Each structure stands twice: as C-alpha cells, then as structure tokens.
Amino acid sequence: MSWPATAEALMRSRFEAFARGDAAHLLASWHPSTRPAELDLEPEVEWRRLQIADTVAGGPDDDEGVVEFRASYRSPGGAGLLHERSRFTRVDGRWVYLDGVILD
Known part of the structure; x- marks a missing residue:
C-alpha cells in the first residue's frame, strides 16, 4: 500500500483503520510526539460513515x-x-496525524 499523498487521504485511511480495528496503521500514522504508547480499540464500536466537512x-x-x-x-x-478538527503534518515526507480538537 502506498502512503496517502494528502492529509485528507490519510484521514480517510485512518477512519478505515478504525473501522477494521487496525491499531498498527493508526499508530504508524500518528506523529511521534503525540502518539500513545499503545492503542486499545473498542471492538464493540462499529464505525459506519466518514464525512469530510x-x-x-x-x-x-x-x-x-x-x-x-x-x-x-x-x-x-x-x-x-x-x-x-484534526491537524496533520509531515514526518520524513509522510503525512501523519498530529492532534485534534473535538467539536460539538
């Protein structure tokens, strides 16, 4: 799989990773300064739809x-x-998730 070329494409790949329970992709696409040491996904949560606003x-x-x-x-x-509202940046030429602010 090639790495997403835009921040939006990375957001979409991260949503799919949440939907599949792919913690490895989520951690790999997280900025080293904000990435958690481990990620416990909730298998009972079913991610259904992503809308880019x-x-x-x-x-x-x-x-x-x-x-x-x-x-x-x-x-x-x-x-x-x-x-x-999520912020993305590049590390070694690759887009990564930096952080986000939850909105109402």
Missing part, C-alpha cells in the same frame, strides 16, 4: 494541513457522532 491545505505540496470531519458510529450505547 472542511480541509485547509494538506495537499501534495504542503507540509501542514487541517481536516475537519464527522464520523458516525454505533456502539452498545447507541448511535453517535465524532466531530473533530
């Missing part, structure tokens, strides 16, 4: 970018929506 920069020629998204999910507690 906004992007700022994050293109093939940029070094930083922002992606605002809404991700819907279903858990034992019912349906939910994660709305986040």
Whole structure:
C-alpha cells in the first residue's frame, strides 16, 4: 500500500483503520510526539460513515494541513457522532496525524 499523498487521504485511511480495528496503521500514522504508547480499540464500536466537512491545505505540496470531519458510529450505547478538527503534518515526507480538537 502506498502512503496517502494528502492529509485528507490519510484521514480517510485512518477512519478505515478504525473501522477494521487496525491499531498498527493508526499508530504508524500518528506523529511521534503525540502518539500513545499503545492503542486499545473498542471492538464493540462499529464505525459506519466518514464525512469530510472542511480541509485547509494538506495537499501534495504542503507540509501542514487541517481536516475537519464527522464520523458516525454505533456502539452498545447507541448511535453517535465524532466531530473533530484534526491537524496533520509531515514526518520524513509522510503525512501523519498530529492532534485534534473535538467539536460539538
């Protein structure tokens, strides 16, 4: 698999990784300064849909970018929506997730 060429493409690949339970991809695509030592995914959460609400920069020629998204999910507690504005940057030429702010 080739590495995503844009911040938005990386966001989409990370959503798919959450949906598949692929912690290895999530950790590999996380900035070293903010990456957790381990990641415990909740298998009972079913990630269902990703909607990109906004992007700022994050293109093939940029070094930083922002992606605002809404991700819907279903858990034992019912349906939910994660709305986040995420920051991405490059490390060794590859896009990585830096951090994000949860929005209402």
